Amino acid sequence: MGLHNHRLVLLRHGQTEWxxxxxxxxxxxLELTDTGRVQAELAGRVxxxxxxxxxxxxxxxRIRALTTAKLAGLAVDEVSPLLAEWDYGAYEGLTTPQIQESVxxxxxxxxxCPGGESVAQVSARADEAVTFALEHMDSRDVVFVGHSHFSRSVITRWVELPLVEGSRFWMLAGSLAVCGFEHGVRQLAALGLTAQPQAIKPG
Known part of the structure; x- marks a missing residue:
């Protein structure tokens, strides 16, 4: 088995209050909510x-990612700031409607995000994460446990699209995505994998 036979799996952390x-x-x-802990445990089934x-x-x-990994039954080999969420800078703690009141x-x-990361910076970091995964996929699968926007950024760059297209992908809290290959072409093999009942709304 070689590179094209292995997968990059992305697990978004379970629900938090924010x-x-x-x-x-x-x-x-932030810690996981009780619902988030259940979501993480269910991710382990998948x-x-x-x-x-x-x-x-x-x-x-972040503790929300580390706790999700533990509850999903994963043994973390490496903790890396490379997988941290998009730095929202001045927009930390705000909702999109609140931000859109001024922009x-x-x-x-x-x-x-002003005071945080630009689109170009996150795109470059996602490329670095993809490169890291590819360097290990000759011999094994890779699992990234992380966050919504950055996981979607990795997916977007895995399929070699400009980062703006990340808006077209969604990851429910506690859900998984699978990136792989078909005939040597990088593809998104699965998105939104979950054992959660009625898993149809953001959170």
Whole structure:
């Protein structure tokens, strides 16, 4: 087996109070809600069904990601700031409607965040994460445990689209995405994998 036979799996952390309310959360280190803990445990069921090959598990340093990994039954091999959420800077803790009161057409994918990361910076960091995964996928699967916007950024760059297209992908809290290959072409093999009942709304 070689590179094209292995997968990059992305697991978004379970629900927090701020993900529930739609507040942008990067540096703020929130715990999972009770619902988030259940979501993380259910993610473990999906991971077991994927039959991963000697997975290298890398987690964001935030407690919500580390707790999700533990509850999902993952043994974290590396904690890396590379997988931290998009730095929202001045928009930390604000919802999109609140931000749009002053910047009506604002989306993180088009505008970035003052005092935080720009679109170009996140795109470059996502490319670095993809490169890291590819360097290990000759011999094993790779699992990234992280956050909504940055996981979607990795997906977008995995399929070699400009970062603005990340707005077209969605990851429910506690859900998984699978990136792989078909005939040597990088593809998104699955998105939104979850064992959660009625898993149809953001959070």
């Amino acid at each position: 993900s529930k309310s739609g507040q942008h959360t990067s540096r703020t280190d 991971l077991r069904e994927l039959n991963l090959t000697d997975p290298l598990v890398v987690s964001s340093p 009506p057409d604002w989306l993180v994918w088009t505008h970035g």
